[in-house]
Amino acid sequence: MTDPEIHKGLAGVVVDTTTISSVNPETNSLLYRGYPVQELAARCSYEEVAYLLLHGDLPSADELVAFEALERSLRGLDVRTLRIIDDIPLTAHPMDAVRTAVSQLGAFDATLLQPGGILNPELNDSRAVYLLAQLPTIVAYEQRRRRGLALIEPRDDLNYSENFLYMTFGEVPDEVVVDAFRVSLVLYAEHSFNASTFTARVIASTLSDIYSAVTGAIGALKGPLHGGANEAVMHAFDEIGSADRAAAWLDESLAAKRKIMGFGHRVYKHGDSRVPTMRAALEVLVDHYDRPEMLELYTALETAMDERKGIKPNLDYPSGPAYNLMGFDTETFTPLFAAARIAGWTAHIMEQYSSNSLIRPLSQYTGQPERHLS
Numbered sequence: 502m503t504d505p506e507i508h509k510g511l512a513g514v515v516v517d518t519t520t521i522s523s524v525n526p527e528t529n530s531l532l533y534r535g536y537p538v539q540e541l542a543a544r545c546s547y548e549e550v551a552y553l554l555l556h557g558d559l560p561s562a563d564e565l566v567a568f569e570a571l572e573r574s575l576r577g578l579d580v581r582t583l584r585i586i587d588d589i590p591l592t593a594h595p596m597d598a599v600r601t602a603v604s605q606l607g608a609f610d611a612t613l614l615q616p617g618g619i620l621n622p623e624l625n626d627s628r629a630v631y632l633l634a635q636l637p638t639i640v641a642y643e644q645r646r647r648r649g650l651a652l653i654e655p656r657d658d659l660n661y662s663e664n665f666l667y668m669t670f671g672e673v674p675d676e677v678v679v680d681a682f683r684v685s686l687v688l689y690a691e692h693s694f695n696a697s698t699f700t701a702r703v704i705a706s707t708l709s710d711i712y713s714a715v716t717g718a719i720g721a722l723k724g725p726l727h728g729g730a731n732e733a734v735m736h737a738f739d740e741i742g743s744a745d746r747a748a749a750w751l752d753e754s755l756a757a758k759r760k761i762m763g764f765g766h767r768v769y770k771h772g773d774s775r776v777p778t779m780r781a782a783l784e785v786l787v788d789h790y791d792r793p794e795m796l797e798l799y800t801a802l803e804t805a806m807d808e809r810k811g812i813k814p815n816l817d818y819p820s821g822p823a824y825n826l827m828g829f830d831t832e833t834f835t836p837l838f839a840a841a842r843i844a845g846w847t848a849h850i851m852e853q854y855s856s857n858s859l860i861r862p863l864s865q866y867t868g869q870p871e872r873h874l875s
């Protein structure tokens with residue numbers, strides 16, 4: 502018998518079809534439901550992009566009004582969610598709080614118990630908007646709690662991006678900051694079968710519920726090889742300190758066989774299609790806050806990495822310093838990614854339900870040959 506071909510990490514394996522997005526390394530493009538992400542980032546609100554991902558088309562004016570009204574009405578946290586978050590020790594990572602809070606939302610959704618409740622497409626549409634609306638409040642509260650500050654209740658006169666920043670910092674920042682934040686959310690919203698989305702689809706494929714699938718996805722996103730890289734980038738910047746030390750730091754790190762966070766990608770091998778857009782947003786923030794040294798360090802490390810390894814930055818590289826300039830603590834960066842990715846995750850979970858096949862690959866056994874108890 503010949504050995505089966507092993508696809509470690511499922512690299513290069515096409516496991517299913519999707520109509521939600523396409524990542525095209527050959528043309529260095531990323532399309533959400535057919536639209537280039539750069540066009541969406543230039544012209545659309547996060548709410549419009551979320552609607553597009555969830556429903557397949559951009560909303561009409563009336564559909565947008567209804568979608569926004571629903572999202573705004575679902576932002577407030579239940580006292581039970583607050584209590585659960587408050588019980589999580591500050592020694593835990595904020596992603597643990599977000600994961601636990603989402604899991605708790607599922608435990609309190611009694612509609613899951615209705616006959617057909619887990620898979621009911623209408624209920625899942627509502628649950629997707631509920632999760633979309635709840636995540637910013639959870640993430641903003643978690644950021645504030647870590648600073649010893651009280652919850653700020655959401656405001657329904659603000660759009661998604663404005664309200665997210667308002668709930669975190671107590672005021673809506675300058676328009677250019679809100680816009681850079683919106684751009685980051687649009688770019689983070691969806692990326693086909695990445696590890697966290699695939700995790701969500703594996704869970705959904707067992708016909709488990711949407712909250713369980715999102716909870717698992719949050720766990721997968723937390724890792725530094727995936728969403729955790731945006732905060733790891735900031736830790737590296739802190740360690741390096743200034744542009745003149747970037748090359749030496751990189752040489753030492755590579756000699757120690759450390760992975761350089763924010764660089765490389767499983768699919769894009771010649772650069773991440775989202776980076777130029779996020780770098781432009783970072784440049785705006787650097788000008789706004791008058792922090793040129795941040796961009797100098799960014800460029801120095803990027804150049805040195807290109808010279809040493811020819812490996813390009815991924816989206817986590819510009820978004821880390823951008824979130825730092827906006828005023829978020831480093832540990833909140835990956836929760837921001839999770840809040841943005843809710844749109845993509847829930848769209849994929851519903852796509853999985855709509856044409857399901859249990860995801861269950863094979864493995865080649867390489868352990869002990871058959872043996873018996875003596």
Ligand SMILES: CC(=O)SCCNC(=O)CCNC(=O)[C@H](O)C(C)(C)COP(=O)(O)OP(=O)(O)OC[C@H]1O[C@@H](n2cnc3c(N)ncnc32)[C@H](O)[C@@H]1OP(=O)(O)O
Pocket residue numbers: 510725726727728730759760761762763764765766767768810812815816817
């Ligand atoms: C938004 C996102 O989630 S994007 C991903 C965010 N993650 C990161 O930024 C973490 C850092 N990057 C990495 O660890 C990797 O590039 C990954 C996990 C993203 C992709 O990994 P893979 O597709 O498996 O690439 P792979 O590991 O095969 O890399 C090929 C070679 O480049 C090297 N390489 C790839 N990325 C890096 C990096 N960031 N730092 C140093 N070396 C790297 C690998 O060590 C490997 O070298 P080798 O052939 O000498 O062993």
Ligand SMILES: O=C([O-])CC(=O)C(=O)O
Pocket residue numbers: 689691692694695696727766767768815816
């Ligand atoms: O696609 C991936 O493997 C990781 C990524 O960039 C994302 O999830 O945004």
